[in-house]
Amino acid sequence: MKMVGALVVFLFLVSGLRVEADGSNHKYHRQKAELVREILTSKANFVAASQLQNSNCKWSQKPPFSVIAVMSMENETETLDDNRNRRPCSDRKWNHVLVSLPPETYRYYDLPFCSPEHVKEKREDLGEVLNGDRLVDAPYELNFRVDKHNEILCKKTLSKEEVAQLRTAVLKDYYFQMYYDDLPFWGFLGKVERDDKMDPSEYKYLLFKHIHFDVLYNNDRVIEINVQTDPNMSVDITEDKEVEAEFTYSVKWKETDIPFEKRMEKYSKSSSMPQHLEIHWFSIINSCVTVLLLTGFLATILMRVLKNDFIKYSHDEESVDDQEESGWKYIHGDVFRFPKYKSLFSAVLGSGTQLLALALFIFLLSLVGVFYPYNRGALFTALVVIYALTSGIAGYTATSTYLQLEGTNWVRNLLLTGCLFCGPLFLTFCFLNTVAIVYSATAALPFGTILVILLIWTLVTSPLLVLGGIAGKNNKTEFQAPCRTTKYPREIPPLPWYRGTIPQMAMAGFLPFSAIYIELYYIFASVWGHKIYTIYSILFIVFIILIIVTAFITVALTYFQLAVEDHEWWWRSVLCGGSTGVFIYGYCLYYYYARSDMSGFMQTSFFFGYMACICYGFFLMLGTVGFRASLLFVRHIYRSIKCE
Incomplete structure (x- = not known):
């Protein structure tokens, strides 16, 4: 011990x-902007969790400020955290970059932004590194309750190569994500607009030079922070030429009566707005009721068939006439024969x-x-x-x-x-x-x-x-x-094609998958997209239903297999129970081609590679559930009859 x-x-x-x-x-890949634009227009999305002990500040102190930099529009931004070992109101700021998918993230200073004289990197714990977070020092100074107006961050001469790099980022809808006192917020790097004066078919690429921070506080606590980029303060980066740019920022502090303990609630609501939550619940309930009704219907049929079998076999035992042996009772000497590849x-x-x-x-x-x-x-x-x-x-x-x-x-x-x-x-x-x-x-x-x-x-x-x-x-x-168990195995009679392993796996995996496929969309949108998943109660209910349906459908198929005197049910129950994992991987193909805008070798390999491991884990887990349920069922029915 x-x-x-x-x-x-x-x-x-x-x-x-x-x-x-x-x-x-690295070069940046294009994704859509609609999801992040939705985030940027909702203040609710700018509130997140924080450590309670690291937020009370005094006048002129600088609460922890983090920055996640330029990212594309398709997927959920990576989150950043302040160094837990530093004093509460330190002036450290952290930068990070995300591109297209959560795994494809890059550093903030990979783009030619204003940087401090000495860039500090944060040492992160194991989970943060596995999450892909890479934090470095940021240049902004947001002193507690100190307003600033058009504070000059730096003046830079952007070379042709830097202009081209920034133009590509603007074209592909890159945005930054920042953290201030553990609160995340986002903003676009620039915008693309038509050049109506010169040629309507031509586009202008504008890089935002100014960022405005709105910070809400309650006494000595930071409650919320929002960011705005000013489209009127931008620099034209359409052409490949050197550009002079002066980057500035402003800060406005506003008092609020929202208590510090509730600043996380607003963020949580952003992922479960009432109308979305109602639709979510309705879809899940509708799916689960349908699956449970089908399962109950199948259970009723199975129970009646078993009852008739018990009556038949009890009559056979009392009858003195010779009868031809058939059905699951007559393979009792083989049904508990140990499987191959133990x-x-x-x-x-x-x-x-x-x-x-x-x-x-x-x-x-x-x-x-x-x-x-x-x-x-x-x-x-x-x-x-x-x-x-x-x-x-x-x-x-x-x-x-x-x-x-x-x-x-x-x-x-x-x-x-x-x-x-x-x-x-x-x-x-x-x-x-x-x-x-x-x-x-x-x-x-x-x-x-x-x-x-x-x-x-x-x-x-x-x-x-x-x-x-x-x-x-x-x-x-x-x-x-x-x-x-008899010494020699009984020969299995010829069976129709639909009694084979592959058709049985297809039938076994369909019903459990139909119970979870709606929830899969929300999970995929969270893991591989912008959505934030917080309704774990729904997910837990769906998981329990998945376990129940998997167990029952495997039991039903095991009975039908034994009824045709096929006694090799051990491996079949594992394969049928785990077949839902194959269906989930099939859904991955559908999601990739029909519901996402993922592209490029890295995004594709990460998506299909790690999803293959997850689906394999589901196969092992649900296969175990299927076998355990089948074993209990088989033991029960053979205990209920007399076996010679």
Whole structure:
């Protein structure tokens, strides 16, 4: 127990380490501007979470100011946070750049903006680095309750190359994201307009030179901050020539009666406006009711069929006449015959059980409010920590199941369990991290972060996996089968094509997928777009319905499989239960081509690469649910009859 406690303490210490982040520039890809324009026109979107202890300031002090720079319009902006180790009202400011997709982010000073004499970089914790956040010092000075008017930031002579770079950013709807005292806000770099005087078919590219900050405060607390860019104060960057530009900013402080404790509520409402929330709930309820009605209808039919089977088999036992054996009763000597590839089968169940536990813990944290909007890196930190701590569940489940199936090499089974999910994920990460390095995106993890993750896997995940395996070995129990297994397997009769594995998987995955496909849009729009997801209660309800529907549809298909005397249901139940993951990946294809404007090799590879890992995780998790439900069902029906 002391060893386990030490490992847990080490894990939490490591997950909080500050990791030096790096990043550089790259050409910028085009995306649409409508979503961010919607954000920029809504004040509600400019309020986010903050740390309560870091916000009371005195006159002339500078609350923490962060800047996320130029980004394109398609996807959700990355969030920034101030250094938690600095004093409450320090003057540090942080810059960051996001392009097109959350993974494709770049540094603020990759574009030729005004920069401080000495740029300071923030050391971020593990979750922030995994989130792609890279913060550097920003040039603006917003002293507490000190108004400024047309304060000169800097005067620059933009070279031809810099003008071309900025023009490309304006053309592709880049915008910046800033943070002040943990509050995010956004603004455009410039605009494109028709040159009516010269040629209506020609366009002018204008770069905004002035930014105006409106800051709301209550006593010594910063409550809200908004930013405005002045279209009338711009410089023409249409032509490839040197341009003289003077960048300025203004600050206006306004008092408000909004309490500090409620400044986050307004931001949360931005992602769940009443009309949108009503439509969201209606869509989810409509989908869930439809699925549950279909499930209930199928359950009623199944129960009646089972009742008739029990009556029939009880009459057969009382009858003295010889009858031809048929149906699920007469394969009782084969139905509990252990499956092929026992080690892989046990590893699937172990990994699936761990991922199910991981999902439940994540939902628990989300429901208690841990993942509030723009709590940067909290989700990634939780995923790493909880996955490491639940590895013992995988080891225990896999080893105990493997030994129940009369396996002999439990050590090899344990190694397979540890690599079954982490292996494909690691290979995918290596490829995508290489892509990010080539693109010079901040999604490329620095060596220090990779080393920290490897240390967690080596010193926490692996030992807990081994301890779980040892516990499973020591608590070995016999497989509880209500019927004896015959020495030789019974021959499976010829079956029609729709009784095959692939058609059965298609039928098994469709109903659970139909219960979640509406919610998938909101999740995808949050992960790969601008939308901010805060209604975790809906997501949890949908997840529970997914588990229930998956379990039942797998049970139903298992019964129909046994009814035609096909006793090889072990692997079939796993494949049918996990087939929803295949449907989700199919939805990825639809979302990519029909609902998003993603383009370019990096965006495409990140989207399909990481979604493949997520869908694979769903396959393992739901496959485990399907098998466990089928096992309970099969044991129940065979206990209900007399088996010779």
